[in-house]
Amino acid sequence: MSFQRTFAIVLRQFYLIRGSLSRVFPIFAWIAVDMILWGFLTRYLNTIASPGFNFVPALLGAVLLWDFFIRIMQGITMAFLEDVWSRNFLNIFAAPLLLSEYVGGLILSSIATSLVGLGVMIVIATTCFKLSFFVYGLAVLPFLFVLFLFGIALGIFGSALVLRFGPASEWFIWPLPALISPFAGVLYPVSTLPHWMQFVSRFLPPSYVFEGLRAIVSGGTASGMGLAGGGCLAAGYILLAYVFFTKVYKNALRTGLIARYSAENLG
């Protein structure tokens, strides 16, 4: 592994973001809108619900964590899509770059952009809507960590889909978080779901995070075992996603897709 080559991928992303307002804006704009929308909704719910329960840490906190997960995933796929949009695969993959260095560069780029997004969300949620992270205690760290790992896994998986099915298939990856969210119990307990959906949610690391978050808000504690299980599951998904990406890449080398990527699907 060469740090220099990994850094090249990060630097490329930095240059692109630095030189383009249309890339800077989405890093924080939509999540800021989300914070404001959910902030006012939780404030309203606090006025009509029975006194004693605070919706801010339960709902706004959950939305903040979910948006962080989406930012991590999209940070990876956006960095990957830059190579798709600029038809840069031949230049990139004809260099001595290893696949692990390329994926490592995508992950580091995503960490940088997601931390900016997380910072903006925290500022809005704490200053405008009085969300305090002290409510969650140290459990906020495993919450973020599990979502971070799962975001990486889904980002790598989404990139592999685009590599496999061609540039037009980017529309496969945008709805992925929305498809997962009903099963992950972001805004409601998993027990609300029908049995088959509860079964699916067991395999989704975010469901352990949001169950833990609700447990803390209700005065209990987050399940350490649950969070550890969610973390292991997410780490396993990273491994699976990387294996899938590698298989798709090797198939693309065999079929000539890398060299002729703009031709989309070569069958």
Place this chain on the structure above:
Amino acid sequence: MKEMLSIKGLRKVYGDTVAVEDISFEVRTDEIVGLLGPNGAGKTTTLNMVLGVLEPDAGTIQIEGLDIAKSRSQAIARTNFAAAYTPLPGNLTVSENLRVFGLLYEVKNLSMRIDELLKQFDLEVFRNKKCGVLSSGEQTRVSLAKAMLNDPHLLLLDEPTASLDPAIAREIRTGIRQFAKKGTSGVLWTSHNMYEVEAICDRVLFLSHGKILLEGDPKRLPAEHGKKTLEELFIAVAREPLTLGMG
């Protein structure tokens, strides 16, 4: 002269189409080898396999003795390429592109190397211009500058002068000739411009239907096959490969 590229028994099949069939050749230091042939003959497929972006179905590719199938990254680090159809990302400036690719090829003293290349390819004035706003000729010069970043031991050029005006094309040819004559590098060059090939290549390989049909000195080869010019020979290869010994 040292072997920079050694290809043995290379074969690539797409479905029912044999793109490259059992070809073998070498490129040595001090040498510019022209890979010629009509469209679809297998030139770009061969270059893509040498670049490691296309996996052969059979055969071996060694770059300075390193097998690309076993030591891809180390082997590819000794190469670089420029192709008329593969410009660098248009959304980065010339210097940003050169810096990113310089890091990918782990070029030492990168800032100094970028300055040298900007001067060599007359690109200083475009240093902070986005590549996408440059003319096709200017973009080709940026691609060539990128191809020279790591002072490659094997330089692969796919129609590198296709979009250049004659004056710039001649300068580029002279520069590449000087590069090859330094004694540390070999060049594999594809072109459809037979006058250019005759002027610059030490040896040519004619590909047709994925096979090497003819090989030799571009200045003598036409006469050896009863043709007046290399262009005539090219047309004969494209239209009547069987009369030239194929099959």
